[in-house]
Amino acid sequence: MLKSPFLAETGAIARFAGRFFREGFRPPYEVRELLYQCYAVGYQSLPMVGITGFIMGLVLTLQSRPTMAQFGAESWIPTMVGLTIIREMGPIITALIFAGKIGSSIGAELGSMRVTEQIDAMEVSGTNPFKYLVVTRVLATTLMLPVLTVLADGIGLFASYVGINTKGTTTLALFTNNILSGLTFGDVLPAVIKTFFFGFAIGLIGCYKGYHAEKGTEGVGQAANSAVVVSSLVIFILDLLAVQITGLLGIN
Amino acid sequence: MLPQAPPATAKASAPAEAVLTVDHVSKSFGDKHVLRDFTLTVRRGENVVVLGKSGSGKSVLVKCIIGLLPVDEGSITVLGQDVAALDHEAMDRLRAKLGFLFQSNALYDSMTVSENLLFPLRRQWLAHTPAQEKDMVRQALEDVGLADTADKMPAELSGGMRKRIALARTLILRPDIILYDEPTTGLDPITAREISGLLREVQQKYNTSALIISHDMNCVRLTADRVALLVDGRCYAEGTYEELEQQDDPQIHEFFAA
Numbered sequence: 275m276l277k278s279p280f281l282a283e284t285g286a287i288a289r290f291a292g293r294f295f296r297e298g299f300r301p302p303y304e305v306r307e308l309l310y311q312c313y314a315v316g317y318q319s320l321p322m323v324g325i326t327g328f329i330m331g332l333v334l335t336l337q338s339r340p341t342m343a344q345f346g347a348e349s350w351i352p353t354m355v356g357l358t359i360i361r362e363m364g365p366i367i368t369a370l371i372f373a374g375k376i377g378s379s380i381g382a383e384l385g386s387m388r389v390t391e392q393i394d395a396m397e398v399s400g401t402n403p404f405k406y407l408v409v410t411r412v413l414a415t416t417l418m419l420p421v422l423t424v425l426a427d428g429i430g431l432f433a434s435y436v437g438i439n440t441k442g443t444t445t446l447a448l449f450t451n452n453i454l455s456g457l458t459f460g461d462v463l464p465a466v467i468k469t470f471f472f473g474f475a476i477g478l479i480g481c482y483k484g485y486h487a488e489k490g491t492e493g494v495g496q497a498a499n500s501a502v503v504v505s506s507l508v509i510f511i512l513d514l515l516a517v518q519i520t521g522l523l524g525i526n
Numbered sequence: 527m528l529p530q531a532p533p534a535t536a537k538a539s540a541p542a543e544a545v546l547t548v549d550h551v552s553k554s555f556g557d558k559h560v561l562r563d564f565t566l567t568v569r570r571g572e573n574v575v576v577l578g579k580s581g582s583g584k585s586v587l588v589k590c591i592i593g594l595l596p597v598d599e600g601s602i603t604v605l606g607q608d609v610a611a612l613d614h615e616a617m618d619r620l621r622a623k624l625g626f627l628f629q630s631n632a633l634y635d636s637m638t639v640s641e642n643l644l645f646p647l648r649r650q651w652l653a654h655t656p657a658q659e660k661d662m663v664r665q666a667l668e669d670v671g672l673a674d675t676a677d678k679m680p681a682e683l684s685g686g687m688r689k690r691i692a693l694a695r696t697l698i699l700r701p702d703i704i705l706y707d708e709p710t711t712g713l714d715p716i717t718a719r720e721i722s723g724l725l726r727e728v729q730q731k732y733n734t735s736a737l738i739i740s741h742d743m744n745c746v747r748l749t750a751d752r753v754a755l756l757v758d759g760r761c762y763a764e765g766t767y768e769e770l771e772q773q774d775d776p777q778i779h780e781f782f783a784a
Contacts, residue, residue, distance in 0.1 A: 302649075387634075395632035398592050399646035399699065402614075402623035 290408075290482045297402065298409040308410045315376050315411070316418030320425070326371050327426030330363055331433030332356065339441070348442075352449050353456035355434045360457065361465050364427040366513060369472040372419055374504045377480040380411055383502030385482025385494040393485070408485060412477035419473030420466055460525030468516040472509050479505040542570040544603075545703055545735045546591065551600035552759075553586055560586045562759035568703065568735050573725070575738045575746045577781060578756035584739040586628070587756070588705045591737070592626050593617050605702060622650045625701035625734075629708040631692040633680040636758035639691050640676040641773040643667070643698050650699055667691075669731070670724060690724070697728065704728070706738040710745040722748035743781065745776070755781070 296456060334355050342348050387393050396403035435449050480501040487497040520526050546568040553561040560583035562691045568574045578584045589595040591602055593609050602609045607620055634642050643663045652662070667673045670690040680688055689709065696704060709725060710718035729736060740746055746753060747767050755763040755770065755778060763770060763778050771782045 361564050382607060383636075383659065390635070391628050391632040392634055394594060395626075395628060395634070396645075398621050398624070398626040399649070399695070400618040400620075401649045402618065 286486075287469075287479065287482050290485075291478055293404060294409060294412055294478065295435075297405055298413065302405075304406050304410050307406060308413055311410045311414035312418055315414045316421060319375055319418070319422060320347065322375060322420045323368055323371055323426045324429050327364065327429040328366055328433040330426075331359060331430030332437045334358060334363065334430075335434040335437030336440070339437075347511060349452070351438060352434065352444075353355075356431060356453035357456060357461060359430045360427050361461050362428055362513075364425050365465050365469050365472065368423045368426045369419060369469065369476070369509045370474070370506055372415070372422065373476045373509060374502055376415060376496040377501045377505045379475045380480030381484045382494055382498035384408075384481060384516060385487035385497035388485060388487045389489055389491070389494055404485075408481045411481055412474060415477030415480075416470055416473040419476070420469040423469045424466065433497035448500075458525075460520070462491070464516060464525065465518045468512065471512050475508045475512060476505045479508060479514065532559060533558055542572070544568065544631040545570050545605055546737060547593065547603040548587070549601045549603065551587075551590065551602060552598050553583070553590060553595065554564055554598060559759055561597075564756070564759060564761055565600075566737075566754050566761055566764075568737055570702075570735055571729070573729055573736045573749050573751045575740055575753045576756050577740060577746055577753055579741060581603060582756050584741075584756060585707055588626070588707050588737065588739055590707060592621065592624060601775060602724075603682070622646075622699055624701045625696035625699065625704035627689075627692055627696050627704065627706045631680075633688060633692055633695070635680050637679075638676070639665050639667070639672075639678050639680065639683075642680070642691065643695050646695065649700055652699065656700045662698055666694040669697055670694045686713055686721065689713065689717075689721055693721075693728070694726065695733070700732065701734060704734050704736045706736060706740075708739055708741070710740065710742045715744070718745060719748065722746075725749045741781075 279500060335351060337349060338354060339348065342351050342354070384393070387407070393403045393407070431453065435444070435446060438444050438449065483497040483501040483504070487493040517526065544567045546566075548564060548566040551564045552559070566574070568575070576584055576587060586595060590597050591604065591609070593612070597610065604620060604624060607616070609617075609620075612620060621777065634645060635647065643666055646657060647659060647662060663676065664673065666715050667676060670693050672687060672690050672694070675683065675687065675691065680691065681690065693709075704709055706725065710721050713721060725736065725738065728734060728751060736749075738745070738747075738749055750767050752768055753765060753767055754761050757777055763773065763775070770778055773779065
């Protein structure tokens with residue numbers, strides 16, 4: 275029988291996700307650990323996400339100005355940058371940064387717990403390690419990435435306002451009005467909704483890679499590394515799916 | 527080193543009830559047969575040592591007992607329950623009564639010592655108030671002689687201390703049976719003897735039964751009520767330390783001659 279490691283692993287991740295849904299919503303709940311993970315995953319990523327969001331907004335604005343000026347369309351810059359950030363750049367850049375920071379740390383943390391038998395120790399003490407370690411982390415990444423994305427969008431738009439005001443003067447009111455006039459719910463909602471899926475994928479893949487780390491230090495490194503690589507790839511695939519779905523719904 | 531007067535004494539009275547039965551168990555990985563038709567019984571209040579060379583399948587045996595590995599053939603009965611027939615939740619309940627001391631200790635290295643002890647305690651709902659929790663942690667740490675380490679991280683402790691903390695984490699759930707996976711491996715001879723003494727103390731204080739996996743003859747002599755010799759996946763010989771020591775069989779003699 276022909277065996278594809280790729281398909282085997284895809285199947286294993288799907289089963290892992292199935293286990294998350296089966297076990298995640300049954301009591302007892304690890305509320306304290308969930309809150310701690312939200313803090314660790316969300317709050318502690320804020321500086322990183324804030325800085326990248328700011329630079330993203332600023333650079334987009336400064337780079338699009340000359341081209342827009344050629345067409346005499348400088349007044350369209352806020353609308354264009356706003357749409358770009360909210361629909362695509364905000365979610366995708368935040369998700370990639372998040373995958374790099376959180377995906378790798380989850381992979382390494384669970385990987386070294388697996389290698390040093392700490393996960394086995396939880397299991398033999400009658401605790402469900404899947405619930406304590408995996409469910410809390412996946413929920414935390416799923417809930418926190420959308421929040422971080424919205425914050426990064428906001429910071430990026432503010433940076434855009436700063437960028438516009440480096441040459442010429444635009445009031446905040448005009449800038450805001452300009453953005454909002456070009457924006458519909460069809461732009462905002464799908465963009466926010468897809469970040470839930472991004473967050474879920476990052477948490478799930480990081481946990482899967484760590485939870486199934488092979489023995490040894492090398493296994494931990496591989497878990498951390500492949501958590502980032504695979505989840506980054508999955509983010510792009512999900513993004514592609516999202517644009518197809520919004521296209522079918524007629525809100526592109 | 528010559529064996530001194532052994533503190534281990536065989537139980538002469540009527541045999542107590544069996545708390546752990548390994549019945550004709552076989553387990554293989556690929557074409558490597560680790561356990562073949564292995565049979566062993568542990569009775570209440572008894573320390574049984576499984577003695578075997580490295581790689582003879584001792585650790586596999588305990589992992590089968592605790593349900594981390596499924597057996598291929600035979601059955602394992604713990605406290606009257608067939609391990610293979612239990613679902614996840616029943617297994618978790620059983621595991622609360624079954625302590626396991628890892629060879630590597632497996633302490634949670636991102637938690638302090640007291641958090642390590644609280645982790646199983648909170649999830650088994652054994653303590654009802656914070657004061658009770660604190661009391662149980664203090665008691666468990668006192669039992670292993672490390673009352674003042676509660677706020678330390680595992681990385682700050684020595685190997686012997688970590689072993690004691692791991693034992694405290696096992697003891698805090700008041701298990702009926704404790705499985706020790708090579709409790710003295712990697713420790714210096716003095717610390718190893720202290721740990722062996724501790725295993726005895728635990729047995730006497732809490733009347734626990736224990737299955738001890740070891741190849742350290744000093745530990746075997748100090749802790750065993752009964753010794754089972756694991757050779758080629760089978761229970762090659764069984765008896766008290768003194769009985770086995772006097773056997774002429776070369777396979778048995780090999781262990782005691784060292």
